[in-house]
Amino acid sequence: MFVGGKMDGIAWFSYEIIKRMVEAQPKHEFVFFFDRPYEKEFVFAANVKPVVVSPPARHPFLWFLFFEVGIRRALKKEKIDVFFSPDGWLCLGTKVKTLIVMHDLNFVHYPHFDGFWVRTYYRIFFPRFARKAEKIGTVSHFSKKDIAESYQINPNKICVAYNGAAKDFFEISETEKEAVRNEITQGIPYFVFVGTASQRKNVARILQAFDAFRTDGHAAKLVFVGRKKYWDKEMKVVYQTMKYQTDVIFTGYVSTAYLNKTLSSACALLYPSIFEGFGIPIVEAFACGVPVITSNTSSMPEVAGDAALLVSPFSVEEIKNAMETLFLDDDLRNLLIAKGKERLKLFSWDKSAQDLWEEIEKTCKQLRINTLT
Numbered sequence: 010m011f012v013g014g015k016m017d018g019i020a021w022f023s024y025e026i027i028k029r030m031v032e033a034q035p036k037h038e039f040v041f042f043f044d045r046p047y048e049k050e051f052v053f054a055a056n057v058k059p060v061v062v063s064p065p066a067r068h069p070f071l072w073f074l075f076f077e078v079g080i081r082r083a084l085k086k087e088k089i090d091v092f093f094s095p096d097g098w099l100c101l102g103t104k105v106k107t108l109i110v111m112h113d114l115n116f117v118h119y120p121h122f123d124g125f126w127v128r129t130y131y132r133i134f135f136p137r138f139a140r141k142a143e144k145i146g147t148v149s150h151f152s153k154k155d156i157a158e159s160y161q162i163n164p165n166k167i168c169v170a171y172n173g174a175a176k177d178f179f180e181i182s183e184t185e186k187e188a189v190r191n192e193i194t195q196g197i198p199y200f201v202f203v204g205t206a207s208q209r210k211n212v213a214r215i216l217q218a219f220d221a222f223r224t225d226g227h228a229a230k231l232v233f234v235g236r237k238k239y240w241d242k243e244m245k246v247v248y249q250t251m252k253y254q255t256d257v258i259f260t261g262y263v264s265t266a267y268l269n270k271t272l273s274s275a276c277a278l279l280y281p282s283i284f285e286g287f288g289i290p291i292v293e294a295f296a297c298g299v300p301v302i303t304s305n306t307s308s309m310p311e312v313a314g315d316a317a318l319l320v321s322p323f324s325v326e327e328i329k330n331a332m333e334t335l336f337l338d339d340d341l342r343n344l345l346i347a348k349g350k351e352r353l354k355l356f357s358w359d360k361s362a363q364d365l366w367e368e369i370e371k372t373c374k375q376l377r378i379n380t381l382t
Contacts, residue, residue: 010096011043011051014262015236017205018289019112022148022172023095028053029362030369040087044075060087069130076100091372093365099138106372108365109138110146110170113286113308114155115209122208136160144368146170148287149308170365171312172287173358177265180298181273189274193258199230200332201275201299203268203290204282207239211283211304211322213247216257218328219279223253225329227336230256231279234263234271273297277335277342280304281322288312292356295349300342302331312356316348 010020031039031053040058044066047059062083066075080100094109116123116131139160145167147153157164190196206212219231278294280303291312294301301317303309320327335342
């Protein structure tokens, strides 16, 4: 997942957590297993040993070989004490104690969002991963409950470590905001969506809601920040038939600095996703001083609290009405911005990294006890 220019939510979680662990624990050695030639920026300190493991894990068949052959051999060769997997995968054939982070089970509830081989792999292996792991971390209490119930796992085996907002996200000046709007939308106000566009992100309904919003006479644009890699036929048809198609702008993948400017300059974040284990853009918007429209499902009410407008992700009308409300009501916008800044205090990468490190230490301590006995 550490690939420059292509990192998504789970990749950034891994980056923020592991970087902090490495820097806080200089006396420990960290071995990073990469599935391709690595970039130097991801070798965070002198106590990191990078190791390339084959084969590259870019297909479900290769995922299996990567973990059950490549990782298994690497764990033995490097004499690893504890294997920490921040994206939910692990090696079933090793005796090395393992801690994993399962971010969500969207593939359990919406399997059709993934291709046949991907969802088949998830269905077969992720329940086994959950049972095999010594400890499971996850990013919300919603996901903790979902994992425990879906896989019949003792909730005491699962700990919660929230996502945070990186220090790169902050509110910019009004002058800077005006310059960004002039660059992106010729000075016209805009709503922003952040993420890799896919079925789970509710792209088709977002487009339909925006078209309805514009049809009601409101002058604004819609900016999509992220890749269109997973667009399906429905999304393409909706986009092609939009009345206000020319008011939709796609930036593609952008740098964190540019994302901060783009998010900070929006009139609101539009994030009515169908299913999330957390929803990092919500707290990034809080950090940028931007009001949020998000869903009343899965983890999003837990993350947003009363600092956002909550809508049904399955109702185009509700999404459109929320856009209209925030576009016209400055007092509500300012109230949500203030509440968002306060709520942001609940989400800390430092705390989450420390909490997960403590779970690793507990496992190491138990290993020493077992060895002595």
